[in-house]
Amino acid sequence: MQTLNVNLGDRSYPIYIGQRLLEQSTLLSEAIKGNTVLIVSDSNVAPLYLQQVEETLAAENRRIDSLVLPAGEKNKNLTTLNLVFDALLEKRHARDTTLVALGGGVIGDMTGYAAASYQRGVSFIQIPTTILSQVDSSVGGKTGVNHALGKNMIGAFHQPVAVLADTDTLNTLPQREIAAGLAEVIKYGLLGDIEFLEWLENNIVDLVDLQPAALAYGIERSCQNKARIVAEDEREGGKRALLNLGHTFGHAIETAQSYSGLLHGEAVSVGMVMAADMSHRLGWLSSADVQRTRSVLAAAGLPTAVPDGISAAQFAELMGHDKKVLAGKLRLVLLRQLGDAVISADFDPAALEATLQAFATA
C-alpha cells in the first residue's frame, strides 16, 4: 500500500492506494471521530462492495447506516442530494457524524457536497471505486451537483478526512469505464508531466488490462500530480485551472447530450484532442504532437471525435456556460507543448472557431 499526503494545512489528508484496502478496518476507523456513519453508495456499486465496507466499519458503539442512490450522472442533482439529507435527518445524524462515499465520481461529488452542507459541514471519507474517481474526484475537495444548465454549477470546496483507493475494486468495472478513467490519467501526462506521458505511451496496454503494478503506479503518479497542483491552489484562483484540460470542450459535449451520451472521461478525451488541435492551430503543437495525443487516447480505447449531432454554434453556446468563463471572457486550457499546459483567454478566436468547425458533427 502507498500513502500519499495531500498537504492543505489543517485540512491535510492521506490517500491510501493499493489492494484489499476495503478489508482494513484501521484505515477507516482512524478517520472516524463520532459514533455514527452514513455510507452513501449507488445501485451499481452497493451490490458489489457495500456489505464488505459495512463489515469493515462495524465496531462497538458505532451505528452504521447506508443509503443506496440511483446510479448515473443524470442523478447528480439537488433532488438526489436531498435523499442524503433525508437519510441523515431521519436517522438523526448529528454534527459529529461521518459520511462515507462508496462509488465513483458522482457518488463522491454528491456525498462530499452533502457533507459540506449538512449542518454546515460534517466529515467525509472517500472510497472511490473507479479509476476516474481514484485519480480525479477524490483529490482536491471539489464537491457538487449538476444543474440543468451546466455541470457542477452548484457545490462547495470540502476536503475529505481520508481517501481509500482500492485498486481491486477496478476489476469489476466495465471496459468503457476503465478507458474513461484512463483519460484523466493521460491528462496528467499531457498537462504537466512529459515523462509520465512517455511512460503511459509505453504501458497503456497494461493499464487497460488492469495489471496491478501498472495501475498502482499510474494512479499514484496521477494523484501526486493533482495533489501538487491543488496544494498550490486549493480554491482554483489560477494554476488549478490547468486540471481542466479538455474539460471546457468536454462539458459542452456532455451538456449537449444531457449527460446521457459519452461518459465524462470519454468527453474529456475528445476535449483534449480538441485542445491539442486548437493548440496546433495557434502554432504551439506540431501535427505530430496532435497525432501522439490522439494515439495514446485511442490506445486506451477512448473516443477522439465528437459524437453525432453537435454543431459549432451549439459548442460555442454551451462553452459560454462553462465555469471557466471569467467576466464574460472564455478561458481555455491549451498546450504550449506536450506536457506543458497553459490557461489562456487572449487566444486568436479564429483558432477556436476553426477547431469547432473541424470537430462539429451537425
Added chain:
Amino acid sequence: MQTLNVNLGDRSYPIYIGQRLLEQSTLLSEAIKGNTVLIVSDSNVAPLYLQQVEETLAAENRRIDSLVLPAGEKNKNLTTLNLVFDALLEKRHARDTTLVALGGGVIGDMTGYAAASYQRGVSFIQIPTTILSQVDSSVGGKTGVNHALGKNMIGAFHQPVAVLADTDTLNTLPQREIAAGLAEVIKYGLLGDIEFLEWLENNIVDLVDLQPAALAYGIERSCQNKARIVAEDEREGGKRALLNLGHTFGHAIETAQSYSGLLHGEAVSVGMVMAADMSHRLGWLSSADVQRTRSVLAAAGLPTAVPDGISAAQFAELMGHDKKVLAGKLRLVLLRQLGDAVISADFDPAALEATLQAFATA
C-alpha cells in the same frame, strides 16, 4: 452612519448602520468586484426597495439582474434556492458575480447559501431590511435553507463582503415583525451583556416605536456583541453556540407549527423564557430573574407562552433533531445568571422535563 468591522482575517467585512444607506452608491460599489450583480429579494420587500437599490447600483459596465422570490420561511428550501441558480445560469453569471440579498433573514440565508454554492462560491452583500436580520443573520456568515425535518439543516458558512443595515427600512415593518426582531436584540442582553439588558428594560418602548437613536444604538450594540462572539469562534466549535439561547426550544415550536405559526423571533422569545425557567429549576436564576426575562420580552410585544397544541413529548422529540445535539446528547444554552449564558449537556434531565411539562399545551 456607524461602521462596525467584523474581524475574520481575510474574510473580514464592514457593517454599516444608519439612515438612508440604500441611496449611497459608494458603499455598495466598493464591495462589488465584477460587472454583474444579481439582486435577490422577496415579494414583500421588492415592491418597497428593489427599484431604489437597482438605481443605486446602476453603473456603466455593470449589468444588474433581479430575482423576486416568494416571501416567507416556508419557502426557505432547496426548491426555492434552485430558482436563484436558475437565474444565475440563465443570465450567465460567472464566478466574479456578486449577489445582493435585499430582505429579511430568509432572503439573507438563502442568497448567502446560493452565493456559497454557485460555482462553489461567489461574493455577496447583505442588505437586511428587518431588525432580526440586521442584528442576527447579517452577522456571522451562517447561510442555509430548511429541511422538512429541521430548520437550517442544509447550509454553509459564507461571509458577506459588506452589510448595509438601513434603519429606515424598518419603518415599513409590521409591528409583529418589529417585536420579533427585538427578541434577538434582547437575547444579546440576556446572554452576555447585563448592562445592555438594563438599557433595554429602560428603552424598550422607544425601540418598539422605532426611534432612530434608540434603534441605531440597539442594533449596533447587538451587532457588536455578536461580532465579538463570532470573531472568537467563526465555525461554532464552542462559544458561538451561546447565540442559540432560546433557539433549541424555539426551533421545536417552529417545526411543530411547520414554520407557519410563530415568527422565528417570537419562537425564540418563548424559548428564552423556557431557558430561563429551566435555569431557575436548576437553581441558577431566581424567580424574579425569570420574571424580568418575561417582562422585557412582553414589553416588546412578544409572546412568552407556548402556542396551543404542543405536548412535552413532541417537544422532546423535536429537540432531538436540533443541531445542538452532539453525539446523541442534548446541549442547551442556559443562564447561570442574567447576562451570563452557558452551554450545558450535563444538566439534570428532570429540570428539562419539568420545564417541558410546565410549558406544554397539549
